[in-house]
Amino acid sequence: MPPLPTRCAVDIGQLRVACSSCSLRELCLPAGFKAREMERIDGLVDQRRRVRKGEHLYRAGDPLTALYAIRSGFMKSCVLHEDGREQVAGFHMMGDLLGMDAIGGGHHMSDTMALEDSEVCEMPFTILERLSREFPPLQLQLHRVMSREIVRDYGVMLLLGSMKAEERLAAFLLNLSQRFAVRGYSPTEFNLRMTRQEIGSYLGLKLETVSRAFSSFHQHQLVEVRHRHVRILDPGGLKAVLGPVR
Amino acid sequence: MPPLPTRCAVDIGQLRVACSSCSLRELCLPAGFKAREMERIDGLVDQRRRVRKGEHLYRAGDPLTALYAIRSGFMKSCVLHEDGREQVAGFHMMGDLLGMDAIGGGHHMSDTMALEDSEVCEMPFTILERLSREFPPLQLQLHRVMSREIVRDYGVMLLLGSMKAEERLAAFLLNLSQRFAVRGYSPTEFNLRMTRQEIGSYLGLKLETVSRAFSSFHQHQLVEVRHRHVRILDPGGLKAVLGPVR
């Protein structure tokens, strides 16, 4: 655990946040809101919260208080079996909305932890509910985000249920690449924020298998990997790993 | 394809349906609605629709028109890879709500097919949206159902990502058992509506492996299986397969 340069762990206080002037707006609230409408949304984010690397945003069992939009940083969500086995259920980056697992039962059903120092916007759920009632585009947006999470989950099932190791890793890299691209980062060169172990957990593989798959890609000139740094040399080739050309 | 005893395939017409008098009410709409509130909900179900065994309720690519509540029968949802590989993403029975995968993009992202003759209540999505805005308990219920689907998906990821073959099958049987119990059926004796192949797809296993796991359970006196008929002899033993006693 690194000593903390500033005093306290978790929050950076009551500073009001305006979604209307947030650079991530198109990610969080892609629907076409008019200026006057945006003002209403501004009441939604109660406060920002800082989560340091290794800290939890929430844990399984915590009561639902808010949903969270990632402003910066990188996080993972895990579900855990009683016997301690843990399964990474997703990796999250800026613009992603977290916490929807808690709506059903009032308590979070997964752990979410920062993989690097991160900042989230906290949206109290009661306010979100009320605003989305009064303001149809927000309602639609919330439904869309939850639906997309379901679709994403189906994709992970497909990956876990019917792909081989190298296909899984290729799918994983292409997914990361695409998400970085959407956020304005390079789709071909980035740093992984997670360990091989965490990638393996997400993909249903052991860390050694992940490592070997990386090496194989490297040999085939598909990617250049040095530890956490990845450069995709041949995106088409990677896609071909996924769906061998027919 | 069996010849159809009645003429047309899919719908049984405009007969208005009243949720308020539906025996499945507690499954679809578990929140405590008052009588006067229920009347409003009655406008939600546009019509019933009959889906025969082997027919699709919707397919990937179909535009979103409605969400569906299963009134009777049994269905499966599948996602498919371009190359034809198909992954069963879920099995559904009465009271389950279907179609939420289409909200995000306006089109369904999975196929849903009846595994036996079934009947669903069709809830036009626009009406659902409007009603849930005007009527907070319904909004809450919709959010809950979507959230629970997300949590269910996390459970499937855990299963696919970190369990062995027999653990997966035990988890599957216990899950079915519990869902039958909630619906008032025997939790220890039931008929499977799906093939070994479909179970295998759902669990990320080949049909032979599913068959062997059944045989193994049979040998260990945990269940009695004859083809599609299952009787759980030792629920505790099955749970122990999942989480070996520690």
Next chain:
DNA sequence: GGCGCTTCTTGATATAGGTCAAATCGGGAG
């Protein structure tokens, strides 16, 4: 009531990925 197709079971064998082990690399702490 028999036929034929699909589903299921079971056995033999192959293999992808897991497990165990060791060496190397890097990055943070002091």
Next chain:
DNA sequence: CTCCCGATTTGACCTATATCAAGAAGCGCC
């Protein structure tokens, strides 16, 4: 700058599950 520990890579070997194959058992259909 150096030490130390966790992360990563790589190799050797093993095992759970897939694959291939052959019957057997149901079930719908005629």
